[in-house]
Structures are given as C-alpha cells and as structure tokens.
Amino acid sequence: MRPVCSAPVGPDFTAPAAYVPRQRKKRYRYRLRRLMPVGIAVVFAGACGAWVGSHQSAEPIASAATPRVTAHVAAPKAPVQQAKPERLLAGGALVPHTFTPGLLGAASILVDGKTGRVVWQKHAHERRQVASLTKIMTATLALRKLRPHDIVQVDKSVPRVPLVREGLRTGEQVETWKLMYALLLYSGNDDALALAIAAGGSKWQFVREMNDEAKRLGLSDTHFVSPSGVVDVDNYSSAWDLAALTRVAMRNPRFRTIVRTRVKHVSWAAPTYSKIYVNNNRMLSTYPGAIGVKTGYTHKAGPCLVVAATRGGTSLIAVVLDSPDMYTDAKRLLDFGFASLSA
Numbered sequence: 144m145r146p147v148c149s150a151p152v153g154p155d156f157t158a159p160a161a162y163v164p165r166q167r168k169k170r171y172r173y174r175l176r177r178l179m180p181v182g183i184a185v186v187f188a189g190a191c192g193a194w195v196g197s198h199q200s201a202e203p204i205a206s207a208a209t210p211r212v213t214a215h216v217a218a219p220k221a222p223v224q225q226a227k228p229e230r231l232l233a234g235g236a237l238v239p240h241t242f243t244p245g246l247l248g249a250a251s252i253l254v255d256g257k258t259g260r261v262v263w264q265k266h267a268h269e270r271r272q273v274a275s276l277t278k279i280m281t282a283t284l285a286l287r288k289l290r291p292h293d294i295v296q297v298d299k300s301v302p303r304v305p306l307v308r309e310g311l312r313t314g315e316q317v318e319t320w321k322l323m324y325a326l327l328l329y330s331g332n333d334d335a336l337a338l339a340i341a342a343g344g345s346k347w348q349f350v351r352e353m354n355d356e357a358k359r360l361g362l363s364d365t366h367f368v369s370p371s372g373v374v375d376v377d378n379y380s381s382a383w384d385l386a387a388l389t390r391v392a393m394r395n396p397r398f399r400t401i402v403r404t405r406v407k408h409v410s411w412a413a414p415t416y417s418k419i420y421v422n423n424n425r426m427l428s429t430y431p432g433a434i435g436v437k438t439g440y441t442h443k444a445g446p447c448l449v450v451a452a453t454r455g456g457t458s459l460i461a462v463v464l465d466s467p468d469m470y471t472d473a474k475r476l477l478d479f480g481f482a483s484l485s486a
Contacts, residue, residue: 228361231387234261238483242475248466249445252382253476255484256451256458259390262480267383270364271464274439275330276385276447277372280353281339282327282401283392288342291320291397295341301333306373308333315412323397324407327437328420335371346370362387375443382462389436389449389460402435402451403427426450430474436460438469452477457484 232254240263250266261267289295297315302308309331311317319341325334336346343349350367357365364381365388368374380388392398405427407420426433432452439447445465450473452459461476463469 228359230259231360231390232259232261232383234264236260237264238262238479240479240483242479246463246466246472246475247468248463248472250382250462250464251466251472251476252386252462253480254386254390254460254462255480256390256393256453256460259387261383261386262459262483263476264382268364268381270379270381272375272378272441272444273380273385273464274372274375274441274444274447276380276437276439276449277367277369277378278326278330278335278439279385279388279392279437279449280356280367281335281349281370282323282398283388283395284349284352284356285319285326285338285342286323286395286397289319289338291318291323293319293341295319295322295337297337298340300346301337301340304332304336304371304373306332309418311337321409321411321418323401324404324409324420325418327398327401328404328407328422330423330438332371332373335369339370357384357388360387360391372439372444373441375441382464385449385462385464386460389451389462393436393451393460399434402437424448424450425470426452426473429470430477432477448473450477452481454481455485457481459484 246265248265250269250271251264252261252267253263254261294316295318297311297313297317299313301311302313307330309325309329311331311333317337319338322334322338325331326338339346339349343352346369349370353367353370354365357367362380362384364379365384366377366379368376368378372378402422402424405422409418409420410416411418423438424433424435426448427435430450430452432454433450434453435451436449446467446469447465448461448463448469450461452461457480459477459480461473461480463472463476466472
C-alpha cells in the first residue's frame with residue numbers, strides 16, 4: 144500500500160482577513176445588538192452636555208478642594224448722631240447794671256429759672272471750689288436712681304468721712320428719703336457717701352456718674368472728686384454751671400419739696416428714736432418768695448450759696464461763690480432781678 148502524504152497548505156488555502164467563521168459572526172451580531180442602546184445613550188448624553196455647556200457663563204469652575212465662598216460685604220453703618228446737650232442757659236441778653244457798692248462775692252450769676260436767660264453775671268465761667276454745693280448733683284442723681292422708701296445699709300466707710308457728719312452708724316438701715324433730708328438740709332457728708340454707695344454701687348462709680356452727668360448737661364467748667372464736696376482739690380464748678388445744674392434739679396418735685404423745707408422731724412430706730420433736721424439756708428426765713436436751694440462752705444471755697452425764689456410768676460436762680468456776706472449778695476441780686484423782669 145502506498146503511504147498517504149499530507150500535502151502542504153499553500154497560500155491559496157489560507158483564510159482571507161475578512162473571513163469570519165459562521166459561529167463567530169453570530170456572536171458578533173448579538174454583541175452589536177446588546178451594545179447599541181448604550182452607544183445611543185452615550186451619544187445623547189454628549190449632545191446634551193455640549194448644549195448645556197454652550198449656555199453656561201464663561202466663569203471658571205472653582206476647584207473641589209477649595210470650595211467657593213461668597214463674600215457678604217456689610218453695608219456701612221450710618222454714624223451715630225449724639226444728641227447735643229440741652230442749652231440750659233442763654234447769655235447775650237444781660238440787663239446792664241452796676242451794683243453800688245459792688246457785690247462781695249468772687250463770682251455770681253442771676254438767671255431766669257423758667258427760660259434759662261442770664262440776667263446778670265460776674266466771672267460766671269471762673270472755675271472755683273464749691274464745697275457742699277456739690278450735693279446738688281449728688282441729690283439729682285440719687286433721686287433719679289433711688290425710690291423714697293428704698294433701704295440704704297450704711298457702709299463701714301461712711302462713719303469715717305471727714306468734717307460734718309450727722310452720725311450714721313455702720314450697718315444701720317435707713318430709708319432713702321430720710322437721708323435726702325439730711326443731705327440737703329443738714330448737709331451731712333456721711334449722708335452724701337451713704338447715698339452715693341447705694342445709688343452707684345461704690346463711691347468712685349458714683350463720682351464717675353456725677354462727672355458723666357456734668358458732661359451730658361454741657362457743664363464744661365465742672366469736675367467732681369467726691370459726692371459731698373468735702374475735698375477741694377480738683378472738685379470745682381462755676382457760677383454758670385451751678386445755675387444750669389439747679390435748673391435741672393428743680394424740675395424734680397421731690398427735690399423742690401426737700402430744699403424748701405425749713406425743719407423736718409424724722410423718726411429713727413433705737414437708740415436714736417428721732418432726729419430733727421434744720422435747713423441751713425437762712426434765705427427761706429429772711430427773703431419773701433425763697434424756695435431753696437443749698438449752702439456750702441470750706442476754708443478754700445469760702446461761703447457759697449445757690450438760692451431760688453419766685454414772685455408773681457417770675458422765678459429766679461442766684462448763685463454767689465466765695466462771698467463774706469453771701470446772703471446780702473443774694474438778696475441784692477434777687478431784688479434787682481425781680482425789679483428788672485417785672486418792669
């Protein structure tokens with residue numbers, strides 16, 4: 144038997160590149176059908192993205208690592224307009240007059256209590272020690288912050304205050320209205336300190352409030368270092384400022400009632416039981432129409448007086464500083480004022 148030889152496969156028997164066996168063709172068509180929806184979706188998404196991108200602004204996109212923060216710029220605040228202090232006194236309309244003999248006080252002023260018009264003045268803006276006239280401011284603030292029947296417990300520092308004292312005892316509990324009469328009639332320095340601590344929380348806080356109030360009222364020639372005026376150094380005012388302050392104080396009916404009182408009987412706890420306060424202002428008993436206000440004296444300040452009086456609808460305030468005869472000066476001022484304004 145002849146052997147069977149396998150003939151070599153020539154190039155004519157090699158499958159061309161386009162040739163795909165039948166089985167493979169079926170798989171290809173199946174895959175194509177499966178992938179066609181995906182392709183359509185991809186093309187559609189790309190078209191949508193291109194359309195959206197063409198309608199967006201050209202603003203660059205911030206990095207995801209550094210998120211964009213929108214800055215909110217606050218609108219500038221309008222400047223706070225501070226209210227100007229009330230014009231308590233008005234100069235420029237003085238009544239020409241020469242006192243003969245001249246007044247003895249170093250400084251003085253006469254004011255219409257209703258309008259604030261300055262009728263006459265002498266060195267009215269000169270800064271001078273004012274002694275217990277300081278208590279006009281103390282009373283003004285204390286009356287504003289304390290009610291009549293508020294209880295004041297006397298601090299241990301109160302009985303040690305120098306000079307004129309009524310004799311308050313540490314730990315004593317006293318109604319405010321009693322201390323107010325003692326302050327303005329008897330002029331007790333211990334009463335001034337007790338009220339200051341009760342109204343301000345401490346002596347120095349109250350003194351700060353006194354100076355703040357002086358600034359608010361436009362009292363540019365005034366500065367306080369104590370609620371009583373017992374210390375002269377850096378405790379000063381002027382006749383002008385004291386007249387302006389008195390106009391404010393006299394608006395308070397409680398203040399007016401106290402300063403026009405000549406004698407006040409006050410009940411007290413044991414072992415004192417009662418006290419009698421006599422007003423130091425002799426004008427109340429010697430000048431018709433007088434309704435207050437306050438006396439003061441230290442060696443450096445000299446005799447000082449603020450007096451208010453009213454007659455026939457006219458109200459006047461006179462201030463006399465450092466006068467060896469303050470009552471005569473005050474009476475002459477008031478007489479001149481009533482004669483001038485009623486003419």
